[in-house]
Amino acid sequence: MSDVATSRTSRTTAGGVLAATCISTLVVNANTSAVSILLPAISEDTGMGVDTLQWAVTGYSLVGAAVIITSGSLGDVLGRKKVFQLGLALFVVSCVLIALAESGGMVIAGRVIQGAAGATILACGLSLLTVATSGDQRLKFVSLWGAAAAVGAAAGPLLGGVLVDVTGWQGLFWIDAGVAVACMALTFATVQESRDEARPRSIDYLGTVLIALTLAPLIYGFTKSGDWGWISAATLGCFAASVVAGFLFIRTEQRVAVPLLDLALLRNRILVGSTLAILIGAGTINGLMYLLSLYFQNPAALGFSPLEAGIATLPATVGLVVVAPLVPRLANKLGGRQVIGVGFILMAVGFAWIGFTDSTWAYAAFLLPVLAIAVGMGLSNGPASSAATASVPQEQVGGASGVSNMARYVGAAVATALCATIYATVQTNQLDDGASAGDALASGLAAASWLMTVISALGILLALVAIRRHKATEGTARDAAAAAAAHLHTIPTTASGSGS
Structure with a gap:
């Protein structure tokens, strides 16, 4: 292949990576920022109180915290394109599950899945973009990715409000599912696989689980403290479980070959x-x-x-x-x-x-x-x-x-x-x-x-x-x-x- 053809192919590939990653991060951040606007409408349709539906927001963030570093590590080991595609597929599944939900519990379950999907898309998308470019082009493309993330977050509440009136709250998730499917096709056609061959193959799965086990009882204790009382046995038990899981996380990170968090x-x-x-x-x-x-x-x-x-x-x-x-x-x-x-x-x-x-x-x-x-x-x-x-x-x-x-x-x-x-x-x-x-x-x-x-x-x-x-x-x-x-x-x- 001539140098001109190679250069043209390289530009096409980088352009495809830019399009797939920018569109996906825009959709993920727009979806995330829109959900709070949708909660009253979801509450009215499902019959679940808004105070319980807040788990659609906190559950998303909780799982995202546990997964964001691990998903990047998985991309380095298994292939960034592969894990990015998996994140997009999970995002589609979560959107469909939420759009078809007849109960608040299904909405929350879908949002928990979406937390893992969103964190994976963001972590592996930026990694794909970084690997596919270099020099001034990398600086330009990463800046555009950041701009897409900011625009998505700004547009989300307005988009959610429009869609509730036009399509019902489910419309946001159907549209996002369609865009994610298009991103999967674009990624398949234009993005080359990459992985970090020098990185050790081990993944700190236990650290991921312990992060979730640290946050879940902590947040659950906060949300139930109004009913149980701040110094009730149940509330203090949740906080104690969080402390124990946090301690085990630190001990785990001291011993694993490639820790989730370098202490x-x-x-x-x-x-x-x-x-x-x-x-x-x-x-x-x-x-x-x-x-x-x-x-x-x-x-x-x-x-x-x-x-x-x-x-x-x-x-x-x-x-x-x-x-x-x-x-x-x-x-x-x-x-x-x-x-x-x-x-x-x-x-x-x-x-x-x-x-x-x-x-x-x-x-x-x-x-x-x-x-x-x-x-x-x-x-x-x-x-x-x-x-x-x-x-x-x-x-x-x-x-x-x-x-x-x-x-x-x-x-x-x-x-x-x-x-x-x-x-x-x-x-x-x-x-x-x-x-x-x-x-x-x-x-x-x-x-x-x-x-x-x-x-x-x-x-x-x-x-x-x-x-x-x-x-x-x-x-x-x-x-x-x-x-x-x-x-x-x-x-x-x-x-x-x-x-x-």
Whole structure:
């Protein structure tokens, strides 16, 4: 084959990988961000309460946290294309299962499967894109992948709202299944198989299971604490089971040949601090979207339709994307730690504002605090993600990215469960005390927001204490794309691998 033909084939292959991975990450992130908007409609059709259906959100994140690193390892060993295709197939199965669901339990089961599928698609998709390209093309394509992830997350609530009115809530999952099938065909036709021949063949399956066993009882204890009591035997038993599983996870990681989590990374203070900052940011923004999606649609509150609620929550996701191009330059000029701290201050102020929610508030009263939270999230999460990969040597960038990506799922699962529990518990207590439905809802939203205020304030402390000086990004378009996608996935920046 001539050099010209080889070059043309290479460009075609890279273009196919770009199309398949960008479309798939857009669909996965749009699907994920849309689900909270759909919960009231799903509750009405299935008869399951929204407080139980929150497992459709937390279950997704819980499984994603357990699977995201393992799926990348499976791709390295078994073949990235093969595992990516498996993720797409699981995504199709989960979408069909949810679309055909006649009970809330089937919806939750489908979303649990979807958590594994989504994590696999994201991990192996980015790996495929990285292997298929090099140099400037790799930088450009990875930036486009990050942009697709951010656009999908921003469009999800609006798309979900439109489809509930036009097709019913099931329409989102039928459409996503069709797009995933098309991605499978595109991947089959254009993507070449690749694997890491130098990597040991062993996979830390036990570590994956123990991550799930650590998170599941923890989150279940949070969600049932309102019924059982915080110091009841059942609640404390769940927390004890989580502690035991966490201890076993650490012991396992010390002994396996290729651990799921390299515990040596935890000695890096900047990485630990930035990972906790990422966890807090991802948790609070997911908790906010869950709460607002329910509050805006409740007839006793604002009474919005799903479409109106999707439009109403759009400023939160748009604010994240709009501020992203400014973040790398601000971090380069002012310092990453300072920008992270300012971001968490804005988030704390925004949540504190919502903490004063009153049943008489119209939508306009929420707009400024929601924008403050979104901008704060954009300011904090971009530099935190950059710090995570800048604080380690080049050979540890993949491990640092995996830790931070797992942290996003953990934060989303735990914070959503906490918000759902407080929102429902306070609402029930207020109703029992004779409050009106509107006042009870406002009190629940306010109580959950005060918790998010405290958590955001812990982020300020992290920025001051744990995140020391590290190499700043150059502020390129690649860095801007990484900042835009930072609330969803860690993408290496121009500063990555500079740690010693």
